[in-house]
Amino acid sequence: MDDKNTIRKQVKDTLSQLSKPLYEDYSYKIACRLFEEEEWQKADVIGVTVSKPPEVDTYQIIRKAWETGKTVVVPKCVPKEKKLSFRTLTEFSQLESVFYGLFEPVPTLTTEVSPEQIGLLIVPGLAYTKAGYRIGFGGGYYDRFLTDYTGNTVSLAFKEQMISDFLVEKYDLPVGKIITPNDVIKTV
Numbered sequence: 001m002d003d004k005n006t007i008r009k010q011v012k013d014t015l016s017q018l019s020k021p022l023y024e025d026y027s028y029k030i031a032c033r034l035f036e037e038e039e040w041q042k043a044d045v046i047g048v049t050v051s052k053p054p055e056v057d058t059y060q061i062i063r064k065a066w067e068t069g070k071t072v073v074v075p076k077c078v079p080k081e082k083k084l085s086f087r088t089l090t091e092f093s094q095l096e097s098v099f100y101g102l103f104e105p106v107p108t109l110t111t112e113v114s115p116e117q118i119g120l121l122i123v124p125g126l127a128y129t130k131a132g133y134r135i136g137f138g139g140g141y142y143d144r145f146l147t148d149y150t151g152n153t154v155s156l157a158f159k160e161q162m163i164s165d166f167l168v169e170k171y172d173l174p175v176g177k178i179i180t181p182n183d184v185i186k187t188v
């Protein structure tokens with residue numbers, strides 16, 4: 001079994017070869033599947049990251065949430081404590097680039113919401129197993145956040161991000177569903 005860093009590198013290499021048309025095709029199919037899920041339809045508040053390629057595109061998911069009257073909240077990292085603070089996003093101009101080319105909400109333009117208000121959390125990651133365990137970018141931000149988050153969780157993945165196994169550590173927590181272009185994988 002490979003360790004997390006080896007898997008991170010392999011998946012990044014594979015994803016870097018995905019062409020723009022396929023990236024768009026797969027992202028659209030994943031989004032359409034997500035919108036069919038009950039967890040999406042019944043959630044009033046959606047927690048989601050702002051995607052950076054080659055992550056599955058979330059801009060179209062944010063737009064759809066707005067169009068259907070949902071509240072969108074996006075995370076701001078608190079690096080000192082490795083914590084996430086979710087803040088409401090009502091327009092893309094409320095984002096700023098903070099580090100690694102990731103976009104975060106501008107604090108003065110957005111308001112914080114508490115985790116209990118988030119009905120559906122879309123959890124980012126680089127690689128996933130069928131059991132719902134994930135490997136992220138190594139910050140441990142979501143692993144920490146998920147320890148006391150009790151709402152629904154899903155992750156979005158290209159099939160190239162599905163891996164057979166990795167050494168699950170004590171802090172790793174599974175997501176409830178993984179949505180790929182062709183399937184919805186229930187993990188529980």
Ligand SMILES: Nc1nc2c(c(=O)[nH]1)N(C=O)[C@@H](CNc1ccc(C(=O)N[C@@H](CCC(=O)O)C(=O)O)cc1)CN2
Nearest residue numbers: 049050051052075077102124125136137138139141142
């Ligand atoms: N689009 C997107 N936004 C996101 C995430 C994501 O996965 N995707 N995150 C998902 O969590 C958070 C940011 N994730 C981060 C992950 C790693 C590091 C970081 O500092 N990495 C160091 C090593 C960290 C360590 O091991 O201590 C590095 O790469 O040098 C920072 C933020 C919130 N926003």
Ligand SMILES: Nc1ncnc2c1ncn2[C@@H]1O[C@H](COP(=O)(O)OP(=O)(O)OP(=O)(O)O)[C@@H](O)[C@H]1O
Nearest residue numbers: 124134135136137138139140141142143144147171
């Ligand atoms: N709940 C937690 N409490 C304390 N430390 C944690 C917790 N979760 C993860 N960590 C630590 O954070 C570091 C990064 O964890 P890991 O490699 O699993 O991150 P990741 O899953 O890739 O990142 P993310 O959760 O941000 O997507 C590890 O050193 C891990 O031990």
